[in-house]
Amino acid sequence: MPAPGLPVQPPNGPRTETKPKQKEMTKAERRELQERQRAAKQAAKASGEASGSSAKTAAKTAPQGSGSTSTPRRGTRQAENAPRSAPAAPRAVVSARTAGSVAGDSVATAPTRGGGGGGGGLRIFSHFGLQKPFAQFKITGANARCIATLRAFQTVIQDYVTPPNNTLARHLMTHISPQISHLVAARPMSVTMGNAIRQLKLDISGSDIDLPEQDAKNELCLKIDNYIRDRIDAAGEVIVEKSVGKIKDGDVILTYASRREGSSESSFAKSQFLSAGKATLRVLAEAGIPCTYVLLPSLGAIITEVDTIFLGAHSIHANGAVYSRAGTALVAMLAKQHSVPVVVCCETYKYSDGVQLDSFTKNELAPLGERFANFPLTTPHDSLVLRNAPNLEVLNPLYDLTPPANVTAVVTEVGIIPPDSISAIPVALGRLL
Amino acid sequence: MAPDPFNPANHRSVEILVSKLRRRQVVGSREAALETLKVLRQVVSRSRFSNLDQLVGLIRCVGRRLVEAQPKEHTVGNTVRKLLHHIREEYNNTAAGASSSSKPGYSIENFVLLGQFRKPSFVPTSEIPIPLEHDPDDPDSFARVVKPLLMEAIQDVLDDLETVYDNISRGAKDHIHSDEIILTLGHSKTVEAFLKSAAHYRNYTVIVAETGPSYSGHSMARELSSAGISTFLVPDSSIYAIMSRVNKVILGAHAILANGGMFAITGTLLAATAARVHSTPVVVCAGQFKLTPLWNLYHEFGALDFSDPSNVLGFEEGSLVDKVDVMNPYYDYVGPELIDVYITNDGDHPPSSVYRLIKETYDDDDHEL
CATH class of the missing domain: 3.40.50.10470 (Translation initiation factor eif-2b; domain 2)
Structure with missing residues (x-):
């Protein structure tokens, strides 16, 4: 990820400045040594390494930078597509930033606490920063969570020191596994995280034993960067491009709680949006697209005016069923009844091998609490039920399952395919998942 | 100007309900139905009429007014319609009792008639011999006889609503x-x-x-x-x-x-x-x-x-x-x-x-x- 990696540095200041402050000298020395070795060894690859290592250092010294790498990038992507939408940050962006800064704080303190030893306590501690925003739903969304996880693992990998009499390829995974279970303890792993971690395991076990440790670590970080670039960011851009082709001038588009597609619409001045996600709505309205905003229960009143429905996905199953934010299945169902095409936009890395038959398995419950903070309420607040009472339980499932029959097409970065053919994706990608 | 019984604006209760409906102070279908019925009871008990046509016209007039005030509260109109139906039924029963026509039993004819557009089950008062003591000299005699029946009809509808x-x-x-x-x-x-x-x-x-x-x-x-x-x-x-x-x-x-x-x-x-x-x-x-x-x-x-x-x-x-x-x-x-x-x-x-x-x-x- 050379290009996005570079602009990260300025906000964090020059490397030399932050290093003595945040990192221990022994560590810095060690790395300098390794860099010298590497320079001697691979002079030819110097330029490539430089960008790689700069990205790596950025991730290492201040992950808050790496958190915000995704921020400006997402921002610019939307800005490119939808002029004047850049300041209006969708929620995913905002949460990525909070996550990054939290992780950054903890990592900054972690080395001083753990000393040079790199004990188990240190490693867990360094990721407490990610556990909390996951558990508190500060980082939400399949993409944001996956990116945050991968960035955290980059830090873990860089902090990792192979114990004597062991090799990185064999030992690193045992180092990362407890971190994963630590994250899963906060919130069940999303399919996207699972896929990314599987890929990371593959990369780790496949890393060359003869490579010097720092090189191997750099290579792994680069692979993670590439994964984020190829499977998430570039994929997103391709999906936007492809789905724009499905929107005609004057179409009325309906979205539900999804974030990306909207930005591509600004070129279609006459398009009208019927939106059910306030973050999307804000972006669209800023871009000057005529919007109508309704709540989900009122969907029946407007569904007849809609030409196409664009939905996001949390994950997509082998049979083409789409696992997504609760309510998506209702939208798709009503669309099917009214013969409105339903287009699901979904990166291939959200593919999940299993087949789920209903929305109960693997579903999560949102925590109780102030759910109405973001809603205008004319009903008096104390008339609402916000916590459990005798005989009364508040349930808030996060996801539901849209059966493939209600989905017209799935837009992926490898093409627009019918939901029945989803199972062909891993084969087509050479089982990259 | 003499008070016109056909002008529902003369009934204060109608006026009150109209504004309540407009302001959505009466919401909910049962609430609206109950209020409507109470207003109709007052209107009927206070107004003067000398035949069924006048009575029906009066109730319809009030009903129209209320419905226009809040067309989306369908129960208002429904209550008026139901009351009209009851009134005609009561009237016909009385009329039938007076003219001693036999009540038809089960018959294929009834079944066939059911599917057709039903003729108003009463014949305009002017065309049938008025069975009740309708005296052109005493226009109130009709109302005097009918009113208790009317109140009964209204009470029936009200009971229905209350026990619903x-x-x-x-x-x-x-x-x-x-x-x-x-x-x-x-x-x-x-x-x-x-x-x-x-x-x-x-x-x-x-x-x-x-x-x-x-x-x-x-x-x-x-x-x-x-x-x-x-x-x-x-x-x-x-x-x-x-x-x-x-x-x-x-x-x-x-x-x-x-x-x-x-x-x-x-x-x-x-x-x-x-x-x-x-x-x-x-x-x-x-x-x-x-x-x-x-x-x-x-x-x-x-x-x-x-x-x-x-x-x-x-x-x-x-x-x-x-x-x-x-x-x-x-x-x-x-x-x-x-x-x-x-x-x-x-x-x-x-x-x-x-x-x-x-x-x-x-x-x-x-x-x-």
């Missing part, structure tokens, strides 16, 4: 079985009474959808749980997700239409469609006063009412408010194909026989007040 919940809940235990999971929406008093009555006999679980943007599901959930029913409150978005575990969907209605469809609180369409997709039975509890001789074939929200958009997008979203259209429809139209049964205070009826109920309950010439 009890009568609907009577069959509750036959519809809800032990350990069932019931889904309901919003806060319908009828459904609440129905579920509570079933709870005396059965142990079951209710899932209440929040039903935004009014979030009336919250008060429903509280009511049910305080009655000892195990209750779950879920957001509207998870209706589809939980539908696979739901045994029955029990809904309230705002108005039942002549084609068997209904108007009900926003979100009902989603729930009913999801239930249909999962082959879950949809049961609608509604009093007969909600039967409305109206059709809604071509518009998904043609007869919907729109309410305050600030419930959907508040002014705290200042910059957004002037860029975005916000819609907050009050009711959904749910077609007859999505409903399995109407449980009324007069038994259970499939949507396909609603037309017959309407024919029985109202006179054809009252459909337009």
